[in-house]
Amino acid sequence: MNLQTPHAFEPPSAIAPNCLTATQALQALQKDRVSAIELVKACLQRIEERNHDVRAWLHINAHALEQAAKLDALPKDQRGKLHGLPIGIKDVFETKDMPTTFNSPNFQGHQPGQDAAVVDLLRAEGAIILGKTDTTEFAAAGRNAATGNPHDTQFSSGGSSAGSAASVADFHVPLSIGTQTGGSTIRPASFCGVYAFKPTFGMVSREGFKIYANSLDTVGWYGRSVADLALLADVFGLTETIRPKPSTLRLRICMSLGPYCDRLQPEALHAMNVAADRLRHGGHEVAGSDLPADFDALDGHHRTILHREGAAAFRNLARRFGGELHDDFHHRVENRDRRSLTELRHAYDAAAQARVAFDALAGDFDAILVPSAPGYAPEGRHPGDPVFNAMWTLLGVPCVNIPVFLPDAPLPIGITLTGPRFSDCALLASAGLVAPLIDCAPTPHV
Amino acid sequence: MNLQTPHAFEPPSAIAPNCLTATQALQALQKDRVSAIELVKACLQRIEERNHDVRAWLHINAHALEQAAKLDALPKDQRGKLHGLPIGIKDVFETKDMPTTFNSPNFQGHQPGQDAAVVDLLRAEGAIILGKTDTTEFAAAGRNAATGNPHDTQFSSGGSSAGSAASVADFHVPLSIGTQTGGSTIRPASFCGVYAFKPTFGMVSREGFKIYANSLDTVGWYGRSVADLALLADVFGLTETIRPKPSTLRLRICMSLGPYCDRLQPEALHAMNVAADRLRHGGHEVAGSDLPADFDALDGHHRTILHREGAAAFRNLARRFGGELHDDFHHRVENRDRRSLTELRHAYDAAAQARVAFDALAGDFDAILVPSAPGYAPEGRHPGDPVFNAMWTLLGVPCVNIPVFLPDAPLPIGITLTGPRFSDCALLASAGLVAPLIDCAPTPHV
Numbered sequence: 001m002n003l004q005t006p007h008a009f010e011p012p013s014a015i016a017p018n019c020l021t022a023t024q025a026l027q028a029l030q031k032d033r034v035s036a037i038e039l040v041k042a043c044l045q046r047i048e049e050r051n052h053d054v055r056a057w058l059h060i061n062a063h064a065l066e067q068a069a070k071l072d073a074l075p076k077d078q079r080g081k082l083h084g085l086p087i088g089i090k091d092v093f094e095t096k097d098m099p100t101t102f103n104s105p106n107f108q109g110h111q112p113g114q115d116a117a118v119v120d121l122l123r124a125e126g127a128i129i130l131g132k133t134d135t136t137e138f139a140a141a142g143r144n145a146a147t148g149n150p151h152d153t154q155f156s157s158g159g160s161s162a163g164s165a166a167s168v169a170d171f172h173v174p175l176s177i178g179t180q181t182g183g184s185t186i187r188p189a190s191f192c193g194v195y196a197f198k199p200t201f202g203m204v205s206r207e208g209f210k211i212y213a214n215s216l217d218t219v220g221w222y223g224r225s226v227a228d229l230a231l232l233a234d235v236f237g238l239t240e241t242i243r244p245k246p247s248t249l250r251l252r253i254c255m256s257l258g259p260y261c262d263r264l265q266p267e268a269l270h271a272m273n274v275a276a277d278r279l280r281h282g283g284h285e286v287a288g289s290d291l292p293a294d295f296d297a298l299d300g301h302h303r304t305i306l307h308r309e310g311a312a313a314f315r316n317l318a319r320r321f322g323g324e325l326h327d328d329f330h331h332r333v334e335n336r337d338r339r340s341l342t343e344l345r346h347a348y349d350a351a352a353q354a355r356v357a358f359d360a361l362a363g364d365f366d367a368i369l370v371p372s373a374p375g376y377a378p379e380g381r382h383p384g385d386p387v388f389n390a391m392w393t394l395l396g397v398p399c400v401n402i403p404v405f406l407p408d409a410p411l412p413i414g415i416t417l418t419g420p421r422f423s424d425c426a427l428l429a430s431a432g433l434v435a436p437l438i439d440c441a442p443t444p445h446v
Numbered sequence: 447m448n449l450q451t452p453h454a455f456e457p458p459s460a461i462a463p464n465c466l467t468a469t470q471a472l473q474a475l476q477k478d479r480v481s482a483i484e485l486v487k488a489c490l491q492r493i494e495e496r497n498h499d500v501r502a503w504l505h506i507n508a509h510a511l512e513q514a515a516k517l518d519a520l521p522k523d524q525r526g527k528l529h530g531l532p533i534g535i536k537d538v539f540e541t542k543d544m545p546t547t548f549n550s551p552n553f554q555g556h557q558p559g560q561d562a563a564v565v566d567l568l569r570a571e572g573a574i575i576l577g578k579t580d581t582t583e584f585a586a587a588g589r590n591a592a593t594g595n596p597h598d599t600q601f602s603s604g605g606s607s608a609g610s611a612a613s614v615a616d617f618h619v620p621l622s623i624g625t626q627t628g629g630s631t632i633r634p635a636s637f638c639g640v641y642a643f644k645p646t647f648g649m650v651s652r653e654g655f656k657i658y659a660n661s662l663d664t665v666g667w668y669g670r671s672v673a674d675l676a677l678l679a680d681v682f683g684l685t686e687t688i689r690p691k692p693s694t695l696r697l698r699i700c701m702s703l704g705p706y707c708d709r710l711q712p713e714a715l716h717a718m719n720v721a722a723d724r725l726r727h728g729g730h731e732v733a734g735s736d737l738p739a740d741f742d743a744l745d746g747h748h749r750t751i752l753h754r755e756g757a758a759a760f761r762n763l764a765r766r767f768g769g770e771l772h773d774d775f776h777h778r779v780e781n782r783d784r785r786s787l788t789e790l791r792h793a794y795d796a797a798a799q800a801r802v803a804f805d806a807l808a809g810d811f812d813a814i815l816v817p818s819a820p821g822y823a824p825e826g827r828h829p830g831d832p833v834f835n836a837m838w839t840l841l842g843v844p845c846v847n848i849p850v851f852l853p854d855a856p857l858p859i860g861i862t863l864t865g866p867r868f869s870d871c872a873l874l875a876s877a878g879l880v881a882p883l884i885d886c887a888p889t890p891h892v
Contacts, residue, residue, distance in 0.1 A: 111559070112558060112559060113557070113559045117759075120766060124765045124766055204758060206660075210653075211652070211653050214648050237757065237761050237779075242786075309648060312650060313563075315651060315683050316566040316653075319566075319567055319570045320570055333683075341868040342688055345867055345868055349798065355795070355798075356795050422787040
């Protein structure tokens with residue numbers, strides 16, 4: 001985390017409980033150096049101070065302090081893996097005790113009365129659902145989140161998981177849950193300067209979250225360290241990996257700007273080169289490699305799948321709400337771009353082939369270093385261009401965003417480490433090894 | 447429909463409104479020859495007479511007659527595509543005004559308070575959700591449906607969509623919704639002697655239905671004619687097709703017993719041969735063809751994907767309910783069969799390759815004729831062996847079950863017509879052309 005950057009936002013006192021990473025907070029809770037109530041109070045106070053500017057939240061859990069008190073009363077041997085940790089939930093996941101609005105005018109006050117599978121798992125492990133974070137409508141299109149970038153609220157926090165990224169970046173919560181269909185988890189992490197993880201497709205249940213594109217939608221999450229990302233990976237059952245964790249301290253990294261490198265802004269190219277230099281300086285090997293030539297078609301295939309699957313996803317809403325539903329969704333339902341089923345089938349088949357090709361290439365390295373975003377966060381509230389993320393979502397491979405601390409930068413920027421499908425644990429282990437080198441930000445003392 | 451079979455069950459009077467197909471009922475409603483109230487009353491009376499034996503239903507909509515009265519009052523130009531049609535919903539889909547139990551002891555009385563996407567679409571088109579039909583627990587494993595085969599309740603109606611198949615077969619409703627992850631839509635149709643359709647994977651929203659295996663779960667449906675299946679296909683937006691509908695009355699059909707033909711019982715082999723003979727007799731061409739040799743691995747790949755994806759799907763329930771959840775689900779969550787991620791990845795990649803190979807083969811024919819089940823329904827309540835369906839579910843291709851009327855058979859049996867991915871409309875058109883030949887049952891006069 002870029003705690004002492006020259007960015008416009010004022011970081012809170014480094015010893016405030018809300019500034020602890022999740023892993024630090026768990027240790028402090030275990031050693032009775034902080035209580036769940038104190039942790040929640042500090043988070044709520046930070047939200048109180050900051051949310052009128054940052055606007056990360058659509059709803060705050062009015063019972064968070066009561067829930068914290070109950071957790072504090074629990075004997076230590078009955079505590080879950082996330083005992084006492086406040087967590088933000090992107091408002092596309094159902095929560096039994098809070099509204100789930102999808103940031104849609106059509107669902108204001110909507111109360112499904114049940115928890116999404118991931119929310120259920122978080123609660124079972126003792127997490128406190130602190131509230132619902134703002135999102136692009138249905139995590140898809142329509143209206144943007146109102147969330148501003150915590151480093152300068154004139155700028156976007158990215159999207160669609162805008163509030164989830166901003167709330168962790170701005171020390172409202174140590175952890176939050178987002179989703180990714182194009183670049184909706186990783187890109188906001190790059191813009192806001194936080195860690196984020198999008199696991200291999202299909203490994204975490206999406207039950208109770210608003211589906212947009214069935215082959216792409218993936219649960220992702222945010223934290224302020226790789227260890228925090230691994231904590232949630234464990235809770236969600238990502239404990240196995242298709243290949244062993246790195247057995248040496250000298251990693252083999254492959255750097256690739258990818259087929260869309262002409263859309264990379266100077267700051268993003270600079271961040272990639274700085275990351276590579278820091279890795280080499282830290283004793284790691286950084287090789288360059290081109291991706292297969294036909295990968296340049298993947299972004300188009302992604303969009304074909306996104307729009308055609310979106311037609312099925314929004315069909316009933318278009319029927320129910322008619323003109324009251326944002327036109328973006330009618331656009332998909334009516335297939336106004338006229339993407340044919342032949343194109344769709346070809347997109348599926350080409351993606352399946354590319355998955356095999358990428359896994360073979362990535363299998364020779366501990367991680368593949370690729371851009372997280374075209375550049376800094378744009379002004380306003382536009383979620384930004386997903387071109388550097390959509391390909392990896394389509395391939396279904398795990399991705400970690402690591403912030404690249406650059407002392408004179410006006411806004412944060414990050415890079416992505418990726419690897420073969422199902423290498424989630426190994427990738428998180430590699431990312432944990434190299435993140436302190438890449439991030440390089442002065443860390444808070446607790 | 448085998449209306450005048452020698453089966454044990456007594457078919458109702460052929461002029462009762464509940465005996466109309468959906469298409470016939472729509473016409474009768476349009477011409478004021480029957481009202482929605484009369485239709486619902488006839489269905490409820492049939493359920494009253496038969497459900498204590500057949501046990502197709504877990505819940506009946508107490509407001510169905512009121513809803514029918516409202517629909518009857520609606521001017522004709524404001525009526526939906528399914529105006530006044532009673533429909534059964536497998537109890538794995540959320541319904542805002544009825545319990546959704548998944549036939550699980552852990553969810554008795556569960557009320558999500560919202561409609562699944564398909565239920566929302568059905569209601570929007572004027573259908574009356576008559577109730578929730580029995581199912582294998584979570585449409586997956588655990589406890590079986592209590593539903594008996596309407597033709598002889600000593601026998602199974604198949605599963606997991608047991609109640610949906612039986613309710614249509616037994617004239618409780620003209621239409622019902624099921625799901626298929628292995629053989630859960632097509633196999634019960636074969637056992638009960640009704641028409642069923644499983645569309646191409648991903649074309650119909652699964653939002654609000656209990657996920658088991660993300661790459662396999664598909665919404666399917668039942669009717670008593672191909673026209674009725676096409677009616678729902680239209681409502682769900684399956685209006686486009688990757689290839690044109692058949693332009694000739696002489697179809698080219700490919701018959702294949704598939705790689706698991708050694709598991710075919712004599713009655714199923716007989717049904718296949720009878721269907722082929724009737725097609726030839728009706729002037730169609732029936733060629734034989736072997737599927738690619740490596741297709742014999744697809745059933746294993748299906749099971750690997752089923753169990754590993756099931757682990758993600760049931761993880762939160764295993765955490766929440768512990769020993770109160772049926773051991774079958776813990777089996778999946780704990781991966782007790784020790785299926786590795788390497789196997790899983792290989793299963794995905796092999797399936798993707800096989801999809802391309804099958805589409806190429808199937809593209810030369812108007813339909814591929816394959817078995818719907820290994821034989822007659824088994825005794826008891828076991829859902830039956832999915833080996834003749836799982837492969838097609840894995841390939842994601844559309845499948846239609848057509849009953850094969852055999853005058854002296856003790857129980858119904860069907861065959862499947864399948865075709866390339868996204869050929870849904872063309873396949874339904876082909877099935878509509880040949881179904882009267884294959885089924886060959888005396889039809890009810892209305």
